[in-house]
Amino acid sequence: MSVAQTISRVQSWRPKFGPIWLAAPALAFVAVFLLWPMARLIGLSIQDADTAAFTLDHYQKLVDTPVYSRILGITFRISVLTAFFSVLLGYPLASWLASLPSHKRNKWLFLVLLPFWTSYLVKTFAWMIMLGDKGLINSILTGTGMAEDSLSLMYNELGVLIGMVHAMMPLAILTMVPVMANVDNRLSLAAGSMGARRSQRFWLIEFPLTMPGVAAGGLLTFITSLGFFIVPAYLGGRGQTMLAQIIIMQVQQLVNWAFAAVLSVMLVAAALVAIWFYDRLFGLSTLTSASSTSGKKHGQWLRFLAQKVLSLLAWLSSPFDRLGQSTSERRPFKFAYVLIIFVFLLAPAMIVLPLAFTSDRTLAFPPPGYSLRWFEFYFNSPIWISATIRSFGVAFATAIVATCLGGLAALALARSDSRYGKAIFALMLAPMIVPRIVIAVGLFYLMAQIGLVASNIGLIIGHTLLAVPFTFITIGAVLKGYDWRLNDAAATLGAGRITVLRLITLPLLRGGIISAALFAFVTSFDELTIALFISGGLKSTLPKQMWDDMYLQLNPTLAAVSVVVLVIVTLLLIAAQKVQKK
């Protein structure tokens, strides 16, 4: 409604309807369902709950209660460690992927995309099976006599970090690969011809050039980790409670909106500070180009420091130059490492597969026998089936709405050189930057006011908000390669604007549009955070139902459901890859 009003008002106000206005529906959507709720949250955090008068009491409470500052500290620590290890451990795999020719790279990238799109719940469920006291890893260790007693691998920081790094590493890799692939590998050869050894080539040339990717990967994993609750809730102990869990508790159990708002503001502030640091330290203006004139002095000082550090690193790693002969094209160490990381990324989901077919009531591995009983249970359970159907319906609607909104916005940016382009771009990506938990809390507050809680519409709106950045980026990428002169050519041949769109533009963009829709579908299908708040009671989605079930007890039904989810997501990803190739 408001979208249509905006457009009609805009049209009468300015008769010339430039392409930039195609972004209006998406912007209005983001404004109403992201910016406005955020503003409300900020308002709540500085208002007295009863009188609505201005107050800083809630913040005062945050400062006064040591447990909260401790939780802030824990959240920050786990997020930093997660980002660090995701980037560090993912870097060699990313650089290996980047070194492949592009058709091969896309095949292998699929093995990263798969865990990327696999539901966090499935991943966490798998890790619980693997890391428990009687879990897979411990039974292997004690069974082979490598350890006398079970090691405690979960309900502590180690468990949380394993789960978090596993959840975040695909994101880190996917962020780094394009940057690395763009680095001209002849530069390293050129350095070699000038006398640089392997260590020097890596630290002085390759690493600084991949730095923007590393920093972006670290930033994105850090921000996403900040708002995480699934992994710490199931794999962590008391000492690993993170901010998002407290926010959920404040909203769902204590109904303390003001304090939930304060914590949300904290989360967003932490994310913004991280982005600010990124811009200061690794932004385009420093290491990579330094072409900007502003802050050049600072930049030079920083560059000098960075160069010294990198030279030191090169010197420190030079003793290893002889490991892995640079002349031989095969690198056994690197290959073994790549294999290990792929196993780490894929094994958890694969573990679930045999367990779904167990004949036993427990999740013992290996299963004592095989049967289809848990799938039967799933298909005969009205609760599970209605949740599945709801998830499908919501995901389908989300795919359509998000593709339209994101596609039009991408088209607007591709077709106009408006000076608002950058701002629009930033706004379109905002749902990816703001921690999901904050989006969910804000939406919950809004939906409660307009009576859309526990409704499918509310879910679709929330999921569309999360999916819009994906469709926007995917369609934007296709549009970049689109030759707009084709439109002129068609027009000179007598085609009207609608005909051009129907016969030329849409067919050429079809692959990108379909894969955008598929990504939107998967985003919604896997989504838990918003469902946690907005799908209440009987109107549960599949991830919400899994979350509730996992809370009660780990059972083989969950494995069967996980397999169903995995199969659906895999099929959708394969479909997306197939249409993108065409």
Next chain:
Amino acid sequence: MTDTNAKIRIDGLSKNYGDFTALQPTHLDIPRGELLTLLGPSGSGKTTLLQMVSGLTPATSGRLWIDGADWTGRALHERGMGLVFQHYALFPHMTVAENVAFPLKMRKLPDVDVKRRVAETLEKVQLDAFAHRFPRELSGGQQQRVALARCFVFRPEIILMDEPLGALDKALRETMQLEIRRLHREFETTLIYVTHDQEEALVLSDRICVMNHARVEQVGTPHQIYSDPETLFAATFIGHSNILKGRIDGVANNGLTRIATGSGNFVGRMGARDTEAGEHALIVRPEQLRLGSANGEGMNEVTARLRDIVYIGSDNRLILSLPDGTEFNARQDPANVSGLNVGDEIKVHWPIEAGRIVS
């Protein structure tokens, strides 16, 4: 090795990728201080040869000798050769000065010396004012000069360049060619230069190595290759040629060879490495054709139809059609052309020693 003159001895280097032959076994001696161009179309193996000399690509067979020592398996960073790449390969995160300083730093020169030599070299390529710019802030020609400076700054004894001017426009390319000649002479290096541009090869080279289909066609000074092409490919790739296809028809009494073609029988000199078997062609350069009937001995003569007269600045180009339809070009002073009309039947002749018979 015995030949002390050869700075670089390419001793049967070859490269196969599976069944694909990128370069057949190749032998080449390059004396100290020479500027040799590897000239050929893409896929001729010239870049492969250069890369094996540089160490970027390992050779399938053969050896590489530098100053009489076997360098075949040496690591890239130990060769100390200067390389200039087609797209310059300037480090985008370093300033011009830092780029040029890089090879000196790798050689652990004291900072003072690095500074001095960078400044000197940048001055030589007239980029001293741009020392603190980043490569992306420079024009293509300036970037190319940085690449040259970065290569010459550490005074490598051997420099290898792979189509370094390929991305520049024509005028800039000509300026840079002269610049490379000057730097080559000034630093007294041995330089191998890969190009597919025959004019560039003629301007730069002490010697040209013409390559085609993964092998060497001919090696010689530009003049040798132009006036004495050994193969049909060498004849057509360097300069304009008129080609008349035919069969060998025995030896003439003066030691030259007779060739029978669709436009008559002619006499010419056999190319230096040719045999009498198979298809051959008579090569005549356009400037050697003269108008009118031959007076006296030692000339080939043919009647041709004048198809067009094209004014090309200093000369006129006459486009002729021989009796069998072969197209011949003749370059003539405008004064000789007056009175001729398109469509005329005219006679042309050329000295028998000027024609080369190749296959």
